[in-house]
Amino acid sequence: MPYALAVDFGGTKVEAALVDEHGVLLEGSRVRQLTGAATRSDRLAHAVREVASEALAGLPMGDVLVGVGIGCAGPITVAEGLVSPLNVAAWRDYPLRAQLESLVPEVPVKLQMDGLCITLAEHWVGAGIGCDNLMGMIVSTGIGGGLILGGHTVSGPTGNAGHIGHVGVGGFDERCACGGVGCVEAIASGPKTVAWARAQGWTGETGEDLAAGYAAGDDIAVRAVQRAGRAVGQAIGSATSLVDLELVAIGGGFSHVSPDLFDIINQTIAERAAFGFVTKVRVVPSALSGEGPLIGAAALVHRPAVLAPA
Numbered sequence: 001m002p003y004a005l006a007v008d009f010g011g012t013k014v015e016a017a018l019v020d021e022h023g024v025l026l027e028g029s030r031v032r033q034l035t036g037a038a039t040r041s042d043r044l045a046h047a048v049r050e051v052a053s054e055a056l057a058g059l060p061m062g063d064v065l066v067g068v069g070i071g072c073a074g075p076i077t078v079a080e081g082l083v084s085p086l087n088v089a090a091w092r093d094y095p096l097r098a099q100l101e102s103l104v105p106e107v108p109v110k111l112q113m114d115g116l117c118i119t120l121a122e123h124w125v126g127a128g129i130g131c132d133n134l135m136g137m138i139v140s141t142g143i144g145g146g147l148i149l150g151g152h153t154v155s156g157p158t159g160n161a162g163h164i165g166h167v168g169v170g171g172f173d174e175r176c177a178c179g180g181v182g183c184v185e186a187i188a189s190g191p192k193t194v195a196w197a198r199a200q201g202w203t204g205e206t207g208e209d210l211a212a213g214y215a216a217g218d219d220i221a222v223r224a225v226q227r228a229g230r231a232v233g234q235a236i237g238s239a240t241s242l243v244d245l246e247l248v249a250i251g252g253g254f255s256h257v258s259p260d261l262f263d264i265i266n267q268t269i270a271e272r273a274a275f276g277f278v279t280k281v282r283v284v285p286s287a288l289s290g291e292g293p294l295i296g297a298a299a300l301v302h303r304p305a306v307l308a309p310a
Contacts, residue, residue, distance in 0.1 A: 002066040003059060004301035007052055007100065008114060008293035009072040011037060011087035011141055014047050016055040018065075019298030023125040025291055029058040041090040045099060052103055068100050068109040069300035071117030071293050073144065078159030081111050086177055087142060110300040114138070115162050116146030116155055117296030118251065118286075120306065123148050124299050126287040127249040135245055136286070136296075137164065139232065140252030143185040149243055153308045165189075169234040184235040188228035190254035197224035211257045228254075229261045233268025233283075240269070240281045251286030 003018040003026065017030040031054045033047040052068075059065055073085035081097025097111045119136030122128035128136070132151035138144045143165035147154040154161050165185035166178050174192070176183035186192055190207040197210060202220040204213055213221030236248050255261065265283050272278045286292055300307070 001060070001063040002302075003063055004066060004298040005052060005056060005068045005100075005104065006294040006297035007048065007068065007070045008117070008297055009035070009048065009070070009083070009085070009096065010114060010293075011035065011073055011085060014044075014051055015294060016051040017294045018055055018058060019295060019302070021302050023121070023295045023298065023302070025294060026058060026060075029055050030294070031055050035088060037087050037089060039088070039090060041094065044088065044090060044094075048096070048099060049103065052100060056104070065104065065107055067107045067301035068104055069117070069297035070096060070100060070109065070111045071114035071297040071300075072096060072111065073142065074113045074115070074160050074163055076111065076113050076159045078111060078155065081109075083111070108301070111159075112153075112155060112297075112300055113144070113146060113159055113162070114293055114296075115144035115164075116153055116159075117299065118144070118292050119146035119148050119162070119249075119296065120153065120299035120303065121288055121292040121296035122249040122286060123306065124303060125295060126292065127284050128247055131247045133243075133245055134247040134249065135162065135164070135236075135239060136292070137232075137236075137248060137250045137255075138252035138293075139188065139250055139255045140190055143189050143232075143252075145239075147243065148306065151306065153306060154243075155308055164235055164239055167235045167238060169231045169238070171234075172231060184231050188231040190257075193224050193228045193254070193257075196227065197221060200224075207254050207257060214258045214260075225258055225261060226264055228257075229264025230268050232261075233265040236265065236281065236283060237269045237272050237278055240278045241272075241275065244277055245281045248281060248283045249286050250283065251288060251290075251292055255285065
């Protein structure tokens with residue numbers, strides 16, 4: 001059985017697992033360590049090495065490792081294999097691909113932005129099967145995305161295409177960590193939505209608290225979720241206007257704050273009634289639970305035909 005080592009690095013955790021050619025994680029191979037905005041560079045590098053080594057140790061006797069796929073929060077520079085996750089200050093132009101190459105020098109190592117990996121996973125074994133014009137999104141600690149258009153990935157010259165979290169949405173003026181104003185990540189991510197609610201006098205502390213408050217009909221919690229849904233809907237409407245999407249699949253912890261979130265998103269998109277090519281887009285929950293980033297990283301190895309031509 002050919003396996004890919006999949007590595008997913010983000011602002012709160014790094015994970016690794018072995019994934020087979022059908023997009024299935026090898027049972028018992030998934031390993032996780034915390035990262036965090038304040039973690040030192042050497043500790044981050046150690047965490048990557050530990051999870052990758054532990055996952056590799058589970059490769060069954062007689063099976064073969066055919067490559068390594070890495071999904072990382074952006075921005076990244078694909079050509080040089082460098083990563084600069086916005087919410088991880090210790091890593092700026094960190095050579096993550098080279099670190100994994102030194103661990104497994106006998107196989108190819110491929111790096112892409114985590115949002116693109118999410119999209120690859122949805123296209124391969126998730127909500128996007130059979131759809132060749134789609135965006136995968138994560139709405140969680142941050143907001144990320146990736147694009148497949150015409151059946152091929154769109155990553156751009158640096159690897160950062162599809163970074164929808166930093167698309168500006170009208171009517172909002174929050175300052176974003178990227179330096180922009182009104183980025184959807186600064187408005188509708190889980191932590192930013194919680195922060196907005198607390199500024200209105202809400203006393204909860206987490207996205208889970210916000211979900212409970214919304215379900216109970218708390219006025220501020222309801223307005224906070226509605227506000228986030230409108231911002232995400234505006235961003236998707238703009239993205240669809242630009243590239244004519246057919247499907248958007250959304251995962252991530254905060255996407256589960258309420259089933260109503262998807263209704264709010266779709267209602268916002270529907271306001272563009274004169275543009276039928278925009279209102280046709282289907283916005284659906286991810287079909288992959290928390291495994292999507294790892295499956296997508298493995299797709300970099302197992303599904304080269306979908307990757308944009310070099």
